[in-house]
Amino acid sequence: MQTTDHKQQPAPGALPPPAAGPGKLPGIRHLIAVGSGKGGVGKSTVSVNLALALAQRGARVGLVDADILGPSIPGMLGIPTGEPPEMTADSRMIPAQRHGLKVVSMGMLTGDDQPAVLRGPMVGKYLKMFVAGVQWGELDYLILDLPPGTGDTQLTLAQSMPLSGVVIVTTPQAVSLKIARRGLRMFEKVQVPILGIVENMRTFTCPHCGETTDIFRHGGGEQMSQELGVPFLGALPLDAEVVTCGDEGCPIVVDQPKSASARVYGAIAGALVAQLDTADTGLKPFVWNWDSNEGAPAWREAAVLPSGARNIPVGLLRRDPRTLSLLWQDGHRDDLDVRDLRLACRCALCVEEMSGRPLLDPRTVRADVSPRRIASIGNYAIQFDWSDGHNSGIYAFSDLRDLGERAALQGAEDV
CATH class of the missing domain: 3.40.50.300 (P-loop containing nucleotide triphosphate hydrolases)
Structure with a gap:
């Protein structure tokens, strides 16, 4: 995973009207x-x-x-x-x-x-x-x-x-x-x-x-x-x-x-x-076929704001078959490895609900696991349909932002 900051001052009047x-x-x-x-x-x-x-x-x-x-x-x-x-x-x-x-x-x-x-x-x-x-x-x-x-x-x-x-x-x-x-x-x-x-x-x-x-x-x-x-x-x-x-x-x-x-x-x-x-509520609802890129959501650099929210995405992108890129309203960008996303699932099948103890053994997740489909859930999350058949995890935008920050910190420590 890599993270970058991408600040861009929107031109006057660049923000589109509310979705219709x-x-x-x-x-x-x-x-x-x-x-x-x-x-x-x-x-x-x-x-x-x-x-x-x-x-x-x-x-x-x-x-x-x-x-x-x-x-x-x-x-x-x-x-x-x-x-x-x-x-x-x-x-x-x-x-x-x-x-x-x-x-x-x-x-x-x-x-x-x-x-x-x-x-x-x-x-x-x-x-x-x-x-x-x-x-x-x-x-x-x-x-x-x-x-x-x-x-x-x-x-x-x-x-x-x-x-x-x-x-x-x-x-x-x-x-x-x-x-x-x-x-x-x-x-x-x-x-x-x-x-x-x-x-x-x-x-x-x-x-x-x-x-x-x-x-x-x-x-x-x-x-x-x-x-x-x-x-x-x-x-x-x-x-x-x-x-x-x-x-x-x-x-x-x-x-x-x-x-x-x-x-x-x-x-x-x-x-x-x-x-x-x-009001700008971020992305429009979408159902995204990962392999064909059909239904891909927008990547709206013009929606970046100097005082934008850290957990409202204004763009999702298939950077390559193994990387999901997210652009946040505050201009920050995260590039997340899709296998790392699969391992980060917090559903009841992957994490014990009461104790938080991991149930998913990383050794059971194939190196080539990838999304088949990604769908928006309301205004706050996305859900993956994975190639290994798993599809019960909901990834809140706030959790995805935290995941990117942890990956950046880990990368800095490795260097």
Whole structure:
């Protein structure tokens, strides 16, 4: 393995716009998750009204109720439940339409009082169907309203779908902020860009006397965004009309477009669009045949930044049949021997999960082992299909960068 530093100052305007269409999902420009660490913070209400605010800006918007086990979006939009959607001739779902949004939810398949009793793998199957098995048409934004927490749904999204980023919703009190921080860190770990934090239920204004009260404290979300270095998209008031409008199936952005809450949602939508216009999430999704080089990802020297991230690749290259080259956003380059990559696999077949004890005997790995196929996993890793039949290892970009640095240190010691 060899490592080199390759710094190049990008020319003004050299960075391309965010990937669209075929680079992500066909016809969908941006896939945006809305998440939270805990329930009860108004995440679904934010998802619905944010989607509507984007639509009011002239965008084509879809909304997926990704809380498969606890769907709430149909009620907020006045969509009948228990009425399965129509299907196209090629067995794709046709989404419901309300207030200019295209919508899919598990609640459309089950009644209000019928639980969806599903194990984790089935939850993931439905989620993938709701995103990739729907006839969305052309969309600028597909909003995914996630369940609370950091479980199967979040991991399925991060590993199998090209997210443009995530919006984190929290309330100002300490317990909500602490759990929201965990959720944010989970998305950072799998390298899903954090598009911003929304603080919900900040201030209550009495409709009778006009006095304002910070029932759930004040400014915690903004402070968290400053501490973590992520954008703060805006703070929403605690407004009884938001609840009333949602219960009646006509969200406040539609029912009362001139209200204070609706204006804040409009400002948040504008801030989100600005973040998406400047964000660069690295490489587009790819499936790469190593021998033929078919499907090879881009090598984008123009995406190198003086203050770029150390674990975001902007280029992968088959330098020769035995060497995988990676160009990182900070300009550093690693040339990794493919057999060394095979030996570095950290899957449960190669490393004992609890103790970390190596299970793979290097003597059993042929000297000529090589990749047959390399595929991207979400925004944070790649997976190899090896010529010796092994294919269960996922290589996080952060681990690949560390591997390159260890190889450089070893090379220096050998000299």
